[in-house]
Amino acid sequence: MPITDAMRARHVVRQYLDKPLPDDVVAALRSRIEEDNRAQGTDIRLLTGGARVFGPMWGTVRARSVRNCLVMAGPDASDLDERLGYGGADLMLTAQELGLNTWWVGGTFSKKAAARASGATGRVVAVVALGYGATQGVPHTSKRPDEVASYDGEAPVWFTQGVEAALLAPTAFGKQAFTLAGSGNEVTIRCQESAYAGQDRGLVKYHFEAGAGRDNFVWAP
């Protein structure tokens, strides 16, 4: 799969219009969520029309404009964050293709409120606000490919395209705190230790795969 228009067009949007999601958009989202939950063993839920997942501490004007969100949850496991990041990337890009904007929120929301409102089981890791944005956002400041990636020998086209896509992924605080190293058809990803490393890892892996083509390489164990 080439780097999609959705990847290039997606930017964080933190303020939303008070415009409800049409039924067909909700149906398309729900069906994709079901697929991703099945593939990733997660319990991602969609909350529409008045999701109150930002506690009083975070009730900023822009957060108050959020009407819909995904609650990113699942049975606790050491790789849960990564699987939610991976499935979440797929859902953010699906939402973008449906004409929506998104905002991955790993910290500034209430896990309790999100679990209560959605009925999601297991550990809640993040929420992803979604809806019709007040703007389309702007491209994040990005590192250069050579700052995050290296290849043993001359890099094949798939590796270069994978890195380009990985740099489009959302990461915590926009830090892009990951590296990608290629050798033959094997790619190693490392994320700097942090509370958000697992989520970043899943998000970046999804983007790299979409850019590089899943059949061209394998992830190093």
Ligand SMILES: Cc1cc2nc3c(=O)[nH]c(=O)nc-3n(C[C@H](O)[C@H](O)[C@H](O)COP(=O)(O)O)c2cc1C
């Ligand atoms: C794991 C993760 C956690 C995040 N947590 C927050 C958050 O708590 N609050 C917030 O305003 N933005 C949060 N963001 C959004 C990032 O700041 C944003 O995605 C990043 O600056 C890159 O911009 P982009 O999404 O336009 O590519 C988070 C993003 C990720 C990937």
